[in-house]
Amino acid sequence: NAGVTQTPKFQVLKTGQSMTLQCAQDMNHNSMYWYRQDPGMGLRLIYYSASEGTTDKGEVPNGYNVSRLNKREFSLRLESAAPSQTSVYFCASSVVQGQGAQPQHFGDGTRLSIL
């Protein structure tokens, strides 16, 4: 009963380094999302994938890239990390039927610090 699994849970990077955050869901959901959470700012959408093979920018996409590897996996890449990208990153998935918003299921987050 894993749901949404994110790896790693914690990571410290130096400015300019690159890394990929991994996310996998086992609920057969068609849509997946990447958010960042900063104090006092709720959750802000970075990128999302409505279905396998498609990705679109969210509210704060600059400095990030994503890959929807297959229906289960959606990765987030930081090509050249900056201190402003220090945050907690959450991956989520949902079933999307028509135009309704179904509940999103979240992973437990990746805490990323960039020095």
Next chain:
Amino acid sequence: TQLLEQSPQFLSIQEGENLTVYCNSSSVFSSLQWYRQEPGEGPVLLVTVVTGGEVKKLKRLTFQFGDARKDSSLHITAAQTGDTGLYLCAGANAGGTSYGKLTFGQGTILTVHP
């Protein structure tokens, strides 16, 4: 860009007190969800309200969706220490092809003291 203003940002109360959290927008949402998040974990859905004027109850929690579907409230009766956490409202975009995207409020950090 649709915005959701959530208030208050912080709430510190004693066990047994009542409280209300508000979520307001100038935009219409097709539905609104409330999530609760505990430290070190991701948000977990509490409820979805869909119809304007809808009221849903979950034990001591009462959720209301405004008639115009622009605002919502969460009322907790006789708060308990176990209610402590971050509460987030999230609106689903109305009209067009939403792909299930949500707009989140800033969150309300609730601390209930014994």
